[in-house]
Amino acid sequence: MHGLKDKCVLITGGAGGIGEATARRFLEEGSRVTVLDRDEAACRRLEGRLPGLTAVVRADVSDPPAVARAFESLDRELGRLDVLVNNAGISVRSPFLSITPEQWRSVQATNLEGVFLVAQQAARRMLAGRGGVILNMGSTNGLLGYHYYADYNASKAGVIELTRSLALELAPTIRVNAVCPGFILTPMQEAEYTAEMQRAFSDKIPLRRLGRPEDVAALFAFLASDESAFITGQCFVIDGGEIAGGLASQA
Amino acid sequence: MGDLDRKRALITGGASGIGAAAARLFAAEGAALALLDLDAERGRSVAEDICRGGGRADFIACDVTRAADAAAAVARAVEDLGGLDIVLHSAGIIVRRSVVDLEEADWDRVLDVNVKSVYLISKFTIPLLRAQGGGSIITIASGWGLVGGPQAAAYCASKGAVVLLTKAMAIDCGPDRIRVNCLCPGDTDTPMLRGEARQLGVPEESFLAASSRRPLGRVGTPQEIAQAALFLAGDASSFVTGATLLVDGGGLAGG
Numbered sequence: 428m429h430g431l432k433d434k435c436v437l438i439t440g441g442a443g444g445i446g447e448a449t450a451r452r453f454l455e456e457g458s459r460v461t462v463l464d465r466d467e468a469a470c471r472r473l474e475g476r477l478p479g480l481t482a483v484v485r486a487d488v489s490d491p492p493a494v495a496r497a498f499e500s501l502d503r504e505l506g507r508l509d510v511l512v513n514n515a516g517i518s519v520r521s522p523f524l525s526i527t528p529e530q531w532r533s534v535q536a537t538n539l540e541g542v543f544l545v546a547q548q549a550a551r552r553m554l555a556g557r558g559g560v561i562l563n564m565g566s567t568n569g570l571l572g573y574h575y576y577a578d579y580n581a582s583k584a585g586v587i588e589l590t591r592s593l594a595l596e597l598a599p600t601i602r603v604n605a606v607c608p609g610f611i612l613t614p615m616q617e618a619e620y621t622a623e624m625q626r627a628f629s630d631k632i633p634l635r636r637l638g639r640p641e642d643v644a645a646l647f648a649f650l651a652s653d654e655s656a657f658i659t660g661q662c663f664v665i666d667g668g669e670i671a672g673g674l675a676s677q678a
Numbered sequence: 679m680g681d682l683d684r685k686r687a688l689i690t691g692g693a694s695g696i697g698a699a700a701a702r703l704f705a706a707e708g709a710a711l712a713l714l715d716l717d718a719e720r721g722r723s724v725a726e727d728i729c730r731g732g733g734r735a736d737f738i739a740c741d742v743t744r745a746a747d748a749a750a751a752v753a754r755a756v757e758d759l760g761g762l763d764i765v766l767h768s769a770g771i772i773v774r775r776s777v778v779d780l781e782e783a784d785w786d787r788v789l790d791v792n793v794k795s796v797y798l799i800s801k802f803t804i805p806l807l808r809a810q811g812g813g814s815i816i817t818i819a820s821g822w823g824l825v826g827g828p829q830a831a832a833y834c835a836s837k838g839a840v841v842l843l844t845k846a847m848a849i850d851c852g853p854d855r856i857r858v859n860c861l862c863p864g865d866t867d868t869p870m871l872r873g874e875a876r877q878l879g880v881p882e883e884s885f886l887a888a889s890s891r892r893p894l895g896r897v898g899t900p901q902e903i904a905q906a907a908l909f910l911a912g913d914a915s916s917f918v919t920g921a922t923l924l925v926d927g928g929g930l931a932g933g
Contacts, residue, residue: 428914591931598893598928633852634919642917649914654905657864657898660931664921668852671845671920 430653432457435481435505439488439545440515442469444613445564447477448640449512449647454479456648461505463488463497463545464515481505488515488541489533498548507556510651511549513542513563513586518579531578538582542589550597558600560651563590565605565662567670583607587662594660602659604650609666611638633668680708681912686759688752690714690742690799691769693721695868696818699900700766700907701725705733707908709764712755714740714799742769742795752802764911765803765815767796767840772870774877777831785832792836796843804851812855816910817844818903821864821926829878837862841922848920857919859910864926865889866898893928 436453440446441462450473453460460480464470465487474483482504486497501508516538519530542563553559568576569583590605597603610628620628629636646665649655664670687704691697692713698720701713705728715721718739725737736758740751756762771791773784796817807813822830823837844860851858865871867886875885889897906925909915924930 594928594931595893599895602894633849634855634857634917635853636917638917645914645916646918649909654909655925656905657894657902657927658906658923658925659893660928661924663918663923665915665918666920667917668845668848668857668920671848 428456428648428652428654431648431651434458434509434651435507436460436510436512436651437463437501437508437549438512438514439463439541441512442466442473442483444615445608445611445640445643446512446514447473448644449514450477450480452641452644452648453510453651458510459505461501487537488545489536491544494544494548498552502552508549508552509557509559511545511559511561512647512651513545513561515541516564516582518576520575521578522575523577526578534578535582535585538579539585539589542586546589546593550593550601553601554597561593561597561601561603562647562650563603563605565590565607567607567609567664567666570607570662570664571670590662591660598659602655604655604658604660605662606643606646606650607662607664607666608638608643609664609669611640611643613640631669632666633671636667638665638667680706681908681914682764683708685709685763685911686711686761687764687766687911688712688714688755688759688762688799688803689766689768690740690795691767692737693717693724695768695870696863696866696900696903696907697766697768698724700768700904701735702728703901703904703908704764704766704911705731705735707912710759711735712751712759713737714742714751714755715769716741742799743790745798748795748798749802752799752806756806761810762803762806763810763813765799765807765813766907766911767799767815767817769795770818770870772830772833772874772877774829774833774874775831776829779829780832788832789836789839792833793839793843796840800847804847804854804856807856808851808854813857814911814915815847815851815856815858816907817858817860818907819844819860819862819922821862821924821930823860823862824922824924825930844922845920852919857910857915859915859918859920860922861903861906861910862922862924862926863903864892864898864924864929866900866903868900871897892926893931896927898925898927
């Protein structure tokens with residue numbers, strides 16, 4: 428990818444899974460990478476694994492004062508921001524009738540309000556500086572219905588619409604895009620699902636495999652690079668073809 | 679070290695516009711190319727230019743709307759290149775007329791070049807990709823394959839067809855490790871776009887100015903569309919298939 432060398436990149440939820448793979452990818456591209464994550468223990472482990480990071484900031488994206496403080500420290504350490512990857516997100520498998528108001532609020536707070544809070548802080552700095560790129564983590568769950576994740580699905584649909592609206596308002600200085608992964612096998616899911624379950628999921632995907640965090644990281648790198656200079660307001664599906672068809676494709 | 683080192687690519691419509699830009703970029707990234715086009719003079723010139731620059735490109739004159747022509751061109755391309763990894767369908771035309779004003783010959787020509795060629799070239803290349811263990815196919819539709827546009831009935835119909843033909847092929851080909859994705863450019867500064875101004879009888883400059891009214895405030899360049907094709911062609915997109923990538927400066931993000 429071109430144009431990522433020496434870029435200042437902030438990745439939320441970057442201490443594991445897709446966020447960590449994305450941090451690693453941007454480091455390989457020569458970027459200066461800062462990770463923001465609320466998980467203190469995961470942050471410490473990440474610092475051991477990725478010593479090349481510019482900074483690891485502990486903050487919860489759903490906490491407005493904490494986000495504001497995190498950006499003040501970023502201003503001191505980085506001085507500018509070129510790329511934001513809004514990756515932090517949570518999901519809890521629950522049938523609709525079991526979702527408590529607390530769980531609903533917590534999912535929206537991290538997945539949707541967190542994107543809003545961090546994007547607003549980042550956009551102020553990018554507009555004042557040389558522009559930039561904001562990338563949001565959507566999901567194929569934000570495009571179609573899925574069982575047992577109603578709160579998560581609603582939050583991701585919100586992220587997708589937020590992405591399009593920001594693309595309009597922040598153009599032409601800032602490009603804003605979302606990626607919509609299908610089934611990505613993170614270390615957490617690798618531990619959760621048996622090999623047999625993983626095979627059953629794979630069989631429903633035209634490419635006959637689950638995604639890897641590195642697959643999504645490569646897409647983030649492309650959408651942050653100069654190669655995608657004419658792409659904004661887009662939601663890019665990366666799912667091995669899972670939603671290219673309806674149920675018929677899963678026969 | 680290029681993103682497409684040791685890859686072999688066939689590009690339809692490689693003589694001009696997005697196809698020619700993709701040819702130059704793919705060659706610069708290390709791919710060996712077969713360029714197919716009806717326009718032999720321009721096609722040869724693009725191929726020669728690439729070869730002079732140290733790249734590898736053969737030109738094959740071909741009417742991609744005819745099965746016999748397409749089959750022969752694919753056979754020659756594979757012989758020249760020693761195999762095939764990437765197929766980019768960039769042959770395309772537009773006729774700026776409404777349904778009432780379209781002649782039957784216009785309709786047939788637009789659907790043949792824009793849709794039938796994708797069917798034919800895919801039909802002849804997929805078995806080769808499958809035998810080799812996989813590959814990447816990229817179709818080119820348009821923002822007007824996703825929404826309608828004025829006085830472009832056949833074009834919109836053809837590009838909508840390309841969007842879904844892509845998804846159907848992605849489902850069929852996925853198990854063979856062949857990825858099939860659709861690139862949807864917005865208005866891009868190509869001979870085709872400038873030709874639309876002529877068809878509509880408006881000055882090129884005012885047509886381009888109107889086309890620039892989108893969030894990024896400009897039309898795309900063929901190189902920018904080629905970059906997106908490169909991403910879909912290479913291993914960086916190895917989990918992406920059946921996807922539609924809109925490269926339009928935000929044109930369809932909202933009102």
